[in-house]
Amino acid sequence: METTTIPVKGMTCMGCVSSVKRVLGNIGGVSQAEVSLEKAQATVTYDSGKTSLQAIKAAITDAGYDVA
Numbered sequence: 001m002e003t004t005t006i007p008v009k010g011m012t013c014m015g016c017v018s019s020v021k022r023v024l025g026n027i028g029g030v031s032q033a034e035v036s037l038e039k040a041q042a043t044v045t046y047d048s049g050k051t052s053l054q055a056i057k058a059a060i061t062d063a064g065y066d067v068a
């Protein structure tokens with residue numbers, strides 16, 4: 001398992017936080033996802049054998065947010 005923190009731009013309310021959390025939770029291999037509106041970041045714990053940082057970032061982008 002790996003844990004990484006990804007800066008997420010474009011979240012403006014708790015609805016955005018919920019959306020990002022849901023998207024992250026739907027990725028196979030992601031075991032835990034914490035999203036902070038205040039810090040504008042997502043902390044994701046994932047199995048690097050099942051998914052990748054690139055795939056996680058792509059999912060966030062697809063949801064309509066920007067990753068740094």
Ligand SMILES: [Cu+2]
Pocket residue numbers: 011012013014015016017
């Ligand atoms: Cu929002």
